[in-house]
Amino acid sequence: MDDGVILVHAREEPPDRWDAAVFLAGPTPRTPGVASWRPDAHAELRARWRGGGRLVVFDPEHREDRYDDYDGQVEWEERCLHLADEVVFWVPRDLATMPAFTTNVEWGMWHDSGRVVFGAPPEAPKNGYLLHYADKSAVPTAAGLPETVAAALRRIGAGASRASGEREVPLLLWRDAAFQRWYAGQRDAGNVLLGARVVFRFGVCWGLHVRVRVTAEDRVKDNEIVIGRPDISAVVLYRPGATLDATQVVLVREFRSAGADGDVHELPGGSGPGGPAEVALAEVAEETGLVLEPARLRGHRSRQVNATLSAHRAHLFSAEVTAAELERIRGSGPHGVAAAGERTYVVVAPFGRIRREGLVDAANLGMIAEVLLETR
Template identity: 55%
Template sequence: MTEIVVVNSPDEAPREWDASVFLAGPTPRAAHVASWRPAALKLIRERWRGPGRLVVFVPEPADGRSWPAHRVQRDWELRNLDRSDRVLFWIPRDPRDLPGLTTNDEWGWLKDSGRAVLGTPPDAPQVRYQRAYALGHDVPVRDTLAATIDTVLDALGTGAARADGELDIPLNVWRTRAFADWYAAQRAAGNTLLGGRIVWVWRHGAQTWLWAAHVRIAIAAEAGRVKDNEVVLGRPDVAAVVLYRRAEPVAASTVVLVREFRSAARTEDGFVREVPGGGGYTAEDGCAEVGQETGLVLVPERLRPHGSRQLAATLAAHHAHVWSAELTEAELARLRDVPGPHGVAGDGERTEVEITTYGELLRDGRVDWSTLGMLAAVLAVGEDQR
């Protein structure tokens, strides 16, 4: 069933919906100035095809009602701007009657949210900065109210059914596999998402790649306890491949690493060393990463699976899916002959092959604990466990 629910300030929103949009922009404060929002609502009603429930937040009182107190209005706007699936900015600015000063502030903190759509009439004054920023940062820009609404509704698509605390997770995060996997694990443990706030996203183009969510979780195993002082960092999972040649003792086993500059490094030389890997979930993804980062061509049939685990479970929700492949002496020789540079230059990636031993890595600080754990999972096991 297709349904549109309009929620005016300061009314409460329903406890479930499939999609939501906030109509942000200059609001008239004088009786002689007409609001643009009734026309927007008319277009939305004509063009929304659902299915499901669309909630439209309108930061104006319903007809005939007085404005709420400033604090009530402010809190209502901040709450619903935070959780709306899309924020439609329509800025028909008029310095005298529709200055849009609050709109400027809202645009400032939402323009990089992955949820903003910007519309302005071509002749509107003082919107060049907003339009220029949007065009340079993959934020949709439109010249008419109708086109802005069409862009918003296209982005919503069929939405996704959510209720209660789930409503605080906008679609651009809700639709990511990283969030779905994290949330499935929480529900499987019996925990309940009471609410939260997406405090930050990092996008590749229009796609959300990395997100940080401040969440409130009711913990099933600790009756009555709610955890609400942490941020969950989400990104796609990683496919990683341990390349090695076993020796006895195990500490003498040869290990292949890739060295790469990463901005977060706290090593002595500013480089990280890790096993070949990158965003992915499958053995095929792992083989592709090996090829990109070392130049070595492997087929998935050569890989032995070791399962998946989190890398930094107190902060980041993603897993590493780990495989291994024991190399021949000829393959190690080729890697030594052509250590690099490798990588996908268009993605800012430049890698060099380093060949060392497991024992050396145990003794020095070149690799992080996650990498050391992957190596241990492959090398520090008995024959009966392989």
Template identity: 55%
Template sequence: MRPQDSSQPDRAPAGVPREIWRTEEFQRWYLAQLGAGNSLRAARLLWALGVGPESRPLIWVLSVAVFIAAENRVKDNEVVISRPDVSAVALYRPGPTLDESAVVLIREFRSPAATADGYVHELPSGSGVERGERAQASAELAEETGFSLDADRLVSHGSRQSAATLSIHRVHLFSAKIDEAELARLVALQQRAHGDGGGEERTWVEVTTFGSIRRSRSVDWTTLGMLAQVLLADAERAERT
């Protein structure tokens, strides 16, 4: 559901600021709760990061009290965190086995990282409200790797929450099978930094194998799961042909 039109009356539950109520992320979460028979009894905004001239909420944290219909109780000791949805791209080259399949990650310093090298190792990804998910995925891939790919080549794997116990945002997952020449280009792109050019984002291409990242602790469970989804779906398609 898209954000409410500004001409519509504010029907936000008690404690939900109008600017939060009008976000697509809140509406999607709220409708999911109503669909499950639950109700929002109370809410309180704890923090929000605004962007743009109108200080549109980009990231926000809401303390909530939710009546759980299936359990006939109210849960009021958690927060709902939101950020814009993310579009991600998994580039891969199938190998003789799943573990030998080549995959492409990016390495970037992000402050919350708790890995051995202090970097996040993830799929090229990012958010954008001005593009659709597929176009956003293609743009993020080019920006973070220096490798351009026609958006029509991207296969959609749908969307899911990536940290469902904490954040309501979703990841829209796309993939593309690359050939040996494209893989060689990506290997060459490992030699220099990429990013948005503004100095804040600096990313590095990493060409590795699914087995290598599965055995290491460099990627989080979300990234590992998305890669498994892509590679297993490709293996299933190969079996059917």
């Protein structure tokens, strides 16, 4: 197949590569003499596609107007909905000829996926509930089919070339820096992505169920998910003591929903705009009130924080603080960005107490130990 717009009708096999894919969701005429809206959508997509590569259009209407395998049709639609970068919902509902009952279910499944657009003629009945959730989920909406198609193509842009298992990673995640970093590592190891399915998206976090050929072991691994989020910067602020255990370390106490009792103690840190060192300085100021000059910051290694579950890394930094600085911030708070639900309190503790009392989790303990061992 050449590049351009490629139509894939119901029960047909998708091509082996593309730059973008859309699914045309909405009511299908079941009454003779009632025209389908999808040929007009095909024409709009052909006229408006400027990506330069291959745009695949999944059309759930059969090329020969034959619907003789209900289960097969449902399975094909589910598969291709997951393959789509954008699902174009056009709902010209007519309660007599195109009631769109199945469309209601599909909309409920996909409205908050981050990859749908919704359109309907103003006179189409019973779309108020769907439009309510479009607004709630910040879904682009339009009152005309051309505008609905245009909204989907704006989000797709030029797309991105993907083949084989890569096709199952929608542009929404394909363009994510955390995904690309994880995928680059897999490719460098010689592994092959055979398939993927988005499990969840929440804020900047996502979960992807992946199917990977582990080349070195000649086997396929398909029973795990990869969780992605932006990398973090973490900073060990310390005041040397007579011994390693006597070294004072600055922690922040903060309520975290996943904590065993809510409150957790952790290193100042987080994610945000800018490079890792810039983020580190900003997070220290936000969470402790201590403003450091960049020259005081020392860089250490970057590592994954929980390699069995999450692809993100912690960029580790440290800074030795003065006795006066330590006393100024000790017990202070609340700090943090209130608008983001952040409220932190400074706790200063010797490393020995941190170890013995289990004040921090294993990842934070390891980062503290790495810094203190390297700086002694």
